[in-house]
Amino acid sequence: MNETNNISSTSAPSPLERAGERLVVLGAGESGVGAAYLAQQQGYEVFVSDFGAIADKYKAQLQGWNIRFEEKQHTESEILNATEVVKSPGIPEKAPIVKVLRAKGIPVISEIEFAGRYTDAKIIAITGSNGKTTTTGLTYHILKNAGLNVGLAGNIGNSFAYQVATEKFEYYVLELSSFMLDDMYEFRAHIAVLLNITPDHLDRYDYKLENYADSKFRIVQNQTAEDYFIYCADDAETLKGVGKRTIAAQLLPFSIQKALLLGAYLNGEELTINTPNNNHFIMTITKLALQGKHNIYNSMASGIVSKVLELRNESIRDSMGDFKNVAHRLEHVADISGIRFINDSKATNVNSTWYALEGMPDGKVVLILGGVDKGNDYNELAGLVQKKVKAIVCMGTDNSRIHAAFDGEVAKIVDTASAFDAVNAAYKLATKGDTVLLSPACASFDLFKNYEERGEQFKKAVMEL
Known part of the structure; x- marks a missing residue:
C-alpha cells in the first residue's frame, strides 16, 4: 500500500508553535485523539499514527482540527523525528515501532502523563485489578453531587487530555490501568487508590505477578506527605507491596476483617470511616446502593476519598445510596x-x-x-x-x-x-x-x-x- 494514500495532508501551524518540538501520537482512539488536540493547543507540531483503521468519528475530529494523521501503518520517517511520543495504552512494548523508539531513546509516555502537565486540578487516581470502574464511577458521583467542579477520565469517560484542553475542572477522578501507569513518570496523584492486586494481563508482564504489582504501585510515585494513599488492608499482594516501599503519602487502609484507627472498616453492619482531619462517617451497609462484599470495599475506598475532601456526611450517604453502577458490571x-x-x-x-x-x-x-x-x-x-x-x-x-x-x-x-x-x-x-x-x-x-x-x-x- 502506498504510504501517502493513508496520510492526511491537512496541516496548519499553531500560533503557539514550539520551535522544533514535535509530538507524535500512536493510536487514534479516545485517548490519542484527545492528546493530539491538547498538544496542538500547547503549540506542538503534531502527527497521529495508527496501525489500524481509524474510526470515522476520530478521523473527522482530526481533520476538523487540521491535525495530520495516518492509518493502517506506522511510517518511521514521520515518527522517529519526534521530540516525544504519546502511546495508546493498548499498544504493547513488543510492538515493532515501540522497540525502535526505545532503542533510539525517544521518550514514550501516556496520555495521562502528558495531560497532567497542563492542569493544576486535584487528581484522585484509582487503580486495581478489579472494581476500579465501579469505584471511579461512585467517587465521581459522590463528588459531583456534593457540588465539586469535577471531571471523569482515564479508562472511563472522555479523554483526560481533551478535557484538560477544553474544561477548567478543579478535580479529576481518573480510572488508571496498569498499561497507563507503565508510561507515567512525573504524574502526581493527590489521592491515590489501590483496590487490589490479582493476576491479570500477565502476558504483558513476563508472566510475573511481581512485575504487574510494581506497575500498579506506580500510582504512588511522586506523592508527598500532603497526599493520601488509600489501599485494601485485606489484600495480600497489596500489603506485600506496601511493606517493601517507602511511601511518602499518608496511608489510609480499608478492611472488612479488622478495626482500623484511620481509614475504613466494618463495625458490625456499619461502614465506619476515620480520616486524619478528624472527619468521621458511619453508614449502614444495607443502605448502600452497591451490595456484596467486593462492593463494600469499593464503597469504603470512595468514602475515604470523600472524607479526605471533607464532604458532608449527609451528601455522601445520599450518593452512596442512589448510585447506579456502570453498564456491563453486575x-x-x-x-x-x-x-x-x-x-x-x-x-x-x-x-x-x-x-x-x-x-x-x-x-x-x-x-x-x-x-x-x-x-x-x-x-x-x-x-x-x-x-x-x-x-x-x-x-x-x-x-x-x-x-x-x-x-x-x-x-x-x-x-x-x-x-x-x-x-x-x-x-x-x-x-x-x-x-x-x-x-x-x-x-x-x-x-x-x-x-x-x-x-x-x-x-x-x-x-x-
Whole structure:
C-alpha cells in the first residue's frame, strides 16, 4: 500500500508553535485523539499514527482540527523525528515501532502523563485489578453531587487530555490501568487508590505477578506527605507491596476483617470511616446502593476519598445510596419468568468472576463463561462454582479449558458460540428463583469486538426471550 494514500495532508501551524518540538501520537482512539488536540493547543507540531483503521468519528475530529494523521501503518520517517511520543495504552512494548523508539531513546509516555502537565486540578487516581470502574464511577458521583467542579477520565469517560484542553475542572477522578501507569513518570496523584492486586494481563508482564504489582504501585510515585494513599488492608499482594516501599503519602487502609484507627472498616453492619482531619462517617451497609462484599470495599475506598475532601456526611450517604453502577458490571438486565438476568460482561478475568459469584445465592446460578482465555487458573473458582452454580453455559470458540476445570463439578455444561444461543441455553437450564449470570472470566475478542458489544448482545438476547 502506498504510504501517502493513508496520510492526511491537512496541516496548519499553531500560533503557539514550539520551535522544533514535535509530538507524535500512536493510536487514534479516545485517548490519542484527545492528546493530539491538547498538544496542538500547547503549540506542538503534531502527527497521529495508527496501525489500524481509524474510526470515522476520530478521523473527522482530526481533520476538523487540521491535525495530520495516518492509518493502517506506522511510517518511521514521520515518527522517529519526534521530540516525544504519546502511546495508546493498548499498544504493547513488543510492538515493532515501540522497540525502535526505545532503542533510539525517544521518550514514550501516556496520555495521562502528558495531560497532567497542563492542569493544576486535584487528581484522585484509582487503580486495581478489579472494581476500579465501579469505584471511579461512585467517587465521581459522590463528588459531583456534593457540588465539586469535577471531571471523569482515564479508562472511563472522555479523554483526560481533551478535557484538560477544553474544561477548567478543579478535580479529576481518573480510572488508571496498569498499561497507563507503565508510561507515567512525573504524574502526581493527590489521592491515590489501590483496590487490589490479582493476576491479570500477565502476558504483558513476563508472566510475573511481581512485575504487574510494581506497575500498579506506580500510582504512588511522586506523592508527598500532603497526599493520601488509600489501599485494601485485606489484600495480600497489596500489603506485600506496601511493606517493601517507602511511601511518602499518608496511608489510609480499608478492611472488612479488622478495626482500623484511620481509614475504613466494618463495625458490625456499619461502614465506619476515620480520616486524619478528624472527619468521621458511619453508614449502614444495607443502605448502600452497591451490595456484596467486593462492593463494600469499593464503597469504603470512595468514602475515604470523600472524607479526605471533607464532604458532608449527609451528601455522601445520599450518593452512596442512589448510585447506579456502570453498564456491563453486575448490571441487572431483566426478570423473566422469575429468572434474574445479570450482565457482568466486564468481568474479563477469573478474579472478577469470583467477585461476581461471591455475591450470588447458593445453588441458584446458571453461569455463562468463556471467550479468549488469558492463561486463566479456573481452580480459583472451584469452591464458589461448587457452592453457587447449578449449570455452566460456555460461550466461546474454544471451551476446552472450561470443560477440563468443571466437568463433573456441576450437573450440566453446554457449549454455545453466540450470545443469543448462550442466553437461550441458560434460560432453558434455569428455573424460577435462579440467576443467569454472564461473567465470562475471559476477554471477548473471539466472538465480539469488545466486552461492551458482548454485553449489549447479551442484553438484546435477554429482551428477545
